[in-house]
Amino acid sequence: MYVVKRDGRKEPMMFDKITARVRKLCYGLNELVDPVKVAMRVIEGLYDGVTTSELDNLAAEIAATMTTAHPDYARLAARISVSNLHKNTKKSFSEVMTDLYTYVNPRTGKKAPLIADDVYEVITKHKEILDSTIIYNRDFGYDYFGFKTLERSYLLKINGNIAERPQHMLMRVSVGIHLDDIDSVVETYELMSKKYFTHATPTLFNSGTPKPQMSSCFLLTMKDDSIDGIYDTLKQTAKISQSAGGIGLSIHSVRATGSYIAGTNGTSNGIVPMLRVFNDTARYVDQGGGKRKGSFAIYMEPWHADIFDFLELKKNHGKEEMRARDLFYAMWVPDLFMKRVQEDAEWTLMCPNECPGLPDTHSEEFEALYTKYEKEGKGRKTVKARDLWEKILESQIETGTPYMLYKDAANRKSNQKNLGTIKSSNLCTEILEYTSPDEVAVCNLASIALPMFVKNGEFDHKELFRITKRVTKNLNKVIDRNYYPVKEAENSNMRHRPIGLGVQGLADTFIKMRMPFTSDEAKQLNQDIFETLYFAAVTASMEEAKKDGPYSTFKGSPISEGQFQHNLWGIKDTELSGTWDWEKLREDVVKHGVRNSLLVAPMPTASTSQILGNNECFEPYTSNIYTRRVLSGEFIVVNKH
Template structure:
């Protein structure tokens, strides 16, 4: 069948050049794409493809998508195979899987045919354009040297495919910047077939970084071997220049630099994956005018020195801290990495505030949010005290517009102050479930309705008392109040809250309450879950467990959590802004195939707790309320990341009793060592100021506080395993005798960014997909599960067809017949795991943690019933908070090509087709970068 006549392609590709396989360039001709796709449709589908008119319009649209993608390429020329990559990509995105898969196999056959008949490659005789516009011959020998260094010592990679990929992307007149990027991209395109090329790409990026840094500092561009010997001299020059530019605290130059530089481990520059190093390059390394001059080991040492400023033997402590950071055994949170050792050392991660019911407090809250967000803090705001819609305003004898208009301003403030230009500003508003504005609060993230009463850029969370869940389970009524008429409910929890709440209901029945509304508790609960499904907000967090198990009950009330739902600290309007200082242990670095390395974990946790405690005294506080609170209570939040990586290393499926047991035992050890470390610091440095009267002072550790929650629920609503394996009696006695340096010591944050740096999975998250593209502020990155690839290699199953199948089945093994059942269970992805397993594991962790954990829940097929059962289970299992609900649709990911463009296989959790009690709507794949 002849191809139909095609309309001219859009003119947006004017000026684009195509690099052919013989390294010659020619003008871009979009009609070739249209003709090729038309032939593909006719060849695969034959007469089923429909009329010529249908094919014409379909191919025209697909061709336009290809051209749009090509015009986003940074270079002025694209290789013919890059064009073919994009053709495959748009075919897969459009759901034309059979055609795309056939095209993949056809390209592979043609590539093998060319390789068998092609003459030996020759060095390209090309010119490179420098920054001064002067052209010089391409130094191919140096390219080969750099690539050779990059692949050295890395398993299952070689220089040949990287060099071949580079050859086909070069063109005459390429700039030096484009040449450096071409080296990295050449390795990135191979990551899908071999994850270790991520390390190769990182080393090629490192070469570019070295050139950028050393040129800026007045030196020559060294290779890695030369840099190894020159690192101490470079560090001195770098530090002096950073101080001169006003970027680093001059106090760092007073350290014994000979002692410190002798401890630098240059070989650790080679340990990064590409995503980790690119993230550091884009957002963490010091720069001047956009030129980075801070190399990885200088970065880690600068952070370590900043954290050791107040130590007695600060060189020894700086080396100890540097070892922990540079080995990836532990990583401090993003604000600490951004700012440690700088002239504005704001190192804290999270800030919690309470907003009182007057304009002074409200507008002070906006100001505080701006100042706290400027230096990378994540915000959690308690808005419950602000009176509701229709409440009386005594000063004007008018009626209140409620809390929602004020939340709109808070949302706009978070957008305006985008964390010093380094990342998106972020805040979360909390409201208790009895607030009369709660129904409007549920709608804040909707895309419909009055936009003046929407907060599209601010997170929201329900602060749910136990009494409400009891009413839900009893199918009883629930009363909504305005806080100006029931002011003490805000500060009450447990039995006292329930008693006062019922008394206010009686007053409402007698006509003594002006503003109130009655609803069925279960109907409000369903609406909460429906909005959570539709918009991803508000999250469900539980007020009573957060307070009843808080070590600081004597010092105040926990009125909210933070931006990522793992911090549970007391706040008060106008007096104290709660602050938490975060960092996370890399659990993968502390396990072997035989289980947890408890002695290494003890050493890591002991040093990490000291580092986090140091943050409190070094910290640059932007508002006095934060300084007052932090110095009085000294809270820290030690968490973990790489949980599922640790399971992979042991061969334990996440959906198993063994995984739940590992969550229990690993967190028990983390808790024991963290509490012991803080108590030892108290003996060395003194107790935190508000220790007396705390649960710690009464010998009640986090595991013991479960009985307080159990008693408040009358023993029939808490289903938590109470098993222990360590010597907790001795630790209790030590805590009572020595005290604690920190009022809280544990919190499991999302680790969205620092886990990328360390090359492990986020926090306690299940693997989202075994192959997908991760998108963040640094760009799009192909992510493939290296543990899976290793297992498939061991069984002789890793090949091009497996890569194609992983893409076709959205990174899931379930439908790939030749994969054994045990590997399918071990590498099951987030939506293939029953979410109850996530809740069970979280329950086991929560019993050991004095704060909370950022727990995302995944549902493959949400419905009103499954949502209800899941969140009630979370409550019964004693969880303090939950985080995002993630759901999916029939189309899970955009497929990348087999050869890959490294950047467009984007995994996006979506809501499914409509189900009862849960309308369908897109839910983005969120990443909290404000915490970590």
């Protein structure tokens, strides 16, 4: 039996070589990891003419299936895969980037560079320092699930073959953000490579490429309640989805079923057929060309006359033409509705075409307008508020949606409340931003890996402060370097410059500190972590404003009047930990301004936490052993603590 080497040579099969290769990669792992066991199972799968690459893949898959015996098997699987990738790729960062830059499409024979001109220029100019900064051994720090995720979607490929190593990707991302500010490039690379933080998935996909679309989420409102408005909005969602952005769309202003259409003297078909079109767009235009599915969240207020149909859209039974199951749904709930539910009172459904202004008002103003329309008898239908409430709960039990967001609270506590009424959140509900027909709100995200800050059983707040400042400055550069799929997104992002700092691995941090997830000391640490995060972000944003001036709509915002986020919730500075000097920061902010309207947004970190091997965002562990099905395959996840 023969085996085919990477350079095409044939060699007789030697079983000892397989065992030796696996054994060599077991250094430092638990003694329960048995290289002979893995090698024996690899030998069972041999055939004549197998390539060494295929042998490595087989060995890695076999080791991964043994994860339930000991979590270190997943590390062994990753080491085999990484070692295989290293043997199949070039070592030098600048050489790999040259290959990507000089790529020629084999079908058309035309140049199709995968790296942007300005980025490539910087790489060639500084190649010595960039090449020597990279530490390839850090690739061996990924677990199997994380590495496979990188391999499936993140590492750039040439003709379907992976060209980059994980360290190359991190350096590409760093250069894409900072260009010729080499000190910042090296610092960003170091921190990402040591797994202190990660930029969001679209930043990792696209930074340094000819179309660097690095933002994660986009929030839209309907351009207009007309054919032009609806299809213009549809085109926007398609362009955003194509560039790997997730979408939150508010449809409160779209007229209800049976509403009169002046242009045709006909009546409207309502939101269901319209949402089926959006549903098919989400399916057709996936993110970044097959890297992940297009995802839209649709927001609606409970007074809309089509609300009962809206709640049925995701259900698995019923008429097919009344369903749009690939979208996510969210309620944008005014306080008045909850009051009526509490009082078991009546609730009136209305059409936004017949009762204008409801989506554009909140709190007392909304209540006044809504009750005025009720008195004037403009409603379509009156129902018991609790009947609608039960329908919402029933839909949540069956489908997991709609998400519940509270319109009045969101508007009263937002630092963007000086811009107008906020109409929705985004796909994963971590940011609340102002949208209008000429502004598509955007958010650039990064998440900080909290377990990295546990040193000798203590949590290092000073280090968290330092790294949060670095990440805040990075995200400001991302806003400036970003490619915007639609003009309206650029308008919004340049005016308000919102950024989203999140966390991952909070549950891992508690475990490392030996704190039960629901204990009082865990609650206290959680508050202290987020206080440090917010304080560092405001500080960095204020320092950026000293340099470049505050964001353009800063005047009139709560923070311009010295109101921090916790103050809007009625929490005084004195109720906080006392570690940080909020009073001094307040003076600086009022004097110099801040560069960003929004700063902290704890996002789900679904893919990036897999890569870094942390538990998702601030969630508890769902179980100590479970299987996750994702695009790159099915993986056993074991609580490694």
